[in-house]
Amino acid sequence: MKPLLLLVKTCLSKLYLRFKNPRVNRCGECQIQSNLHGAEIAGNAVIHQLISFLQMVKDTDLTGEVWLVPVCNPMGTNERSHVFSSGRYCVYEAKDWNRIFWYYEKEADDLIAFAKSQLHFDIEVVRQNYLSKIKDKFGELLDKINSPSSVPYTELFRYQLQSLSLDADYLIDLHSASNQGINYLYYFRNREESAKYFLLEHGFLLDKYDGDAFDEAFIKPWLALEDSFQQLGRKIKFDVEAWTLELGTGMQMIPDSVAKGVRGVKNYLIDIDVKIKYALSKPLIRRKLATSLHSF
Numbered sequence: 001m002k003p004l005l006l007l008v009k010t011c012l013s014k015l016y017l018r019f020k021n022p023r024v025n026r027c028g029e030c031q032i033q034s035n036l037h038g039a040e041i042a043g044n045a046v047i048h049q050l051i052s053f054l055q056m057v058k059d060t061d062l063t064g065e066v067w068l069v070p071v072c073n074p075m076g077t078n079e080r081s082h083v084f085s086s087g088r089y090c091v092y093e094a095k096d097w098n099r100i101f102w103y104y105e106k107e108a109d110d111l112i113a114f115a116k117s118q119l120h121f122d123i124e125v126v127r128q129n130y131l132s133k134i135k136d137k138f139g140e141l142l143d144k145i146n147s148p149s150s151v152p153y154t155e156l157f158r159y160q161l162q163s164l165s166l167d168a169d170y171l172i173d174l175h176s177a178s179n180q181g182i183n184y185l186y187y188f189r190n191r192e193e194s195a196k197y198f199l200l201e202h203g204f205l206l207d208k209y210d211g212d213a214f215d216e217a218f219i220k221p222w223l224a225l226e227d228s229f230q231q232l233g234r235k236i237k238f239d240v241e242a243w244t245l246e247l248g249t250g251m252q253m254i255p256d257s258v259a260k261g262v263r264g265v266k267n268y269l270i271d272i273d274v275k276i277k278y279a280l281s282k283p284l285i286r287r288k289l290a291t292s293l294h295s296f
């Protein structure tokens with residue numbers, strides 16, 4: 001039996017696909033998106049191959065959900081200056097498409113007080129309670145969007161894209177350089193162990209950078225709450241991870257970059273505990289990991 005493939009809704013790219021084991025209710029959810037910077041098309045090829053891969057997976061081997069958003073920024077993708085794609089910036093607002101996202105932690109009232117109130121709760125209960133707070137605050141953005149004055153397009157866009165990912169546990173944002181670039185990833189503190197599963201030679205730790213990027217907006221509220229618990233003497237680590245993969249050169253699908261992106265994402269999905277596991281998990285790939293992380 002094949003995993004359930006749903007065209008969930010027509011939004012953004014009209015290709016928002018969800019793979020889910022129909023026999024499983026709540027489980028890990030991973031959102032994989034590409035084209036946030038419209039000129040960076042390597043991720044489209046990666047997701048195209050992932051669709052074929054996921055269609056081959058037996059439903060019994062898929063215990064999580066994988067959400068694919070192949071063209072997450074159609075406006076950016078369609079921008080052109082002569083024959084060139086200028087899709088890194090929203091030309092009407094002079095804003096980088098990946099520096100516009102909304103952070104819960106910047107608007108949170110008192111994280112320490114919240115952590116105190118949750119100090120003795122099970123981690124999954126804390127997660128759900130915190131997610132509810134994030135969703136409530138995020139929902140307030142809609143008031144402004146629906147007001148007579150409304151909001152600039154980038155704010156409308158960010159609302160739509162972030163609303164897709166609020167429930168996700170894992171985020172993989174596929175990019176490339178705007179010009180020429182190598183293959184690498186960005187990762188966050190306390191998530192180094194998982195970074196190695198992408199099998200890339202190079203990675204950059206985003207420990208201080210605060211650029212309103214999508215991956216930061218996704219994971220930083222959780223890192224901030226982990227810090228608050230730490231201050232109160234409880235070590236806690238949520239099963240929430242965010243990654244930005246940079247796969248070669250802009251406006252190109254370099255076969256080597258695409259192949260490394262597909263290989264890394266597959267391997268990562270296999271590794272996310274048992275929540276998302278695939279029949280194609282090969283011990284050979286997993287054993288290679290230990291030697292592939294020397295640059296982290």
Ligand SMILES: [Zn+2]
Pocket residue numbers: 036037040098175176
């Ligand atoms: Zn980019």
